[in-house]
Amino acid sequence: DPDDQPLDRPPKITYLNLYKKKKTQGWWPLYRKQGDYLVKNGNILMELEVMTKESADKRPAGIGREEPNANPTIGPPIRTQTEFGGLQAKINTIIYILKSPNRWKFIAGILGSLFGLVFGALLFNGPSTIMGSVTG
Numbered sequence: 717d718p719d720d721q722p723l724d725r726p727p728k729i730t731y732l733n734l735y736k737k738k739k740t741q742g743w744w745p746l747y748r749k750q751g752d753y754l755v756k757n758g759n760i761l762m763e764l765e766v767m768t769k770e771s772a773d774k775r776p777a778g779i780g781r782e783e784p785n786a787n788p789t790i791g792p793p794i795r796t797q798t799e800f801g802g803l804q805a806k807i808n809t810i811i812y813i814l815k816s817p818n819r820w821k822f823i824a825g826i827l828g829s830l831f832g833l834v835f836g837a838l839l840f841n842g843p844s845t846i847m848g849s850v851t852g
Contacts, residue, residue, distance in 0.1 A: 739765040
């Protein structure tokens with residue numbers, strides 16, 4: 717993704733005059749500093765509106781999802797199912813891996829690692845076992 721590449725210059729900034737356009741909504745990029753570079757960290761959907769004090773008093777809004785949750789109404793957050801506890805998280809991770817299209821690569825990697833450990837143990841213990849049987 718080209719957005720994830722570090723920028724050697726600040727990102728191009730487009731200005732918006734909120735006195736001409738009273739209301740705007742869109743995805744706004746978020747950047748983090750990594751060394752001397754700026755790296756895109758994500759986007760946030762945000763709506764900005766400039767209004768007079770009288771119209772703001774007519775249309776109150778709470779902070780975040782607090783009441784009154786209107787103007788605009790903020791729905792509940794959309795979260796992925798990654799918040800599990802203890803053993804259930806490990807079981808769900810295994811189920812997720814076994815349902816993925818790369819499950820055979822994962823299984824082959826696990827079996828290869830186990831074979832490598834057993835082979836390494838034989839190589840490590842083999843000489844001392846052979847010498848013990850030769851010398852009596």
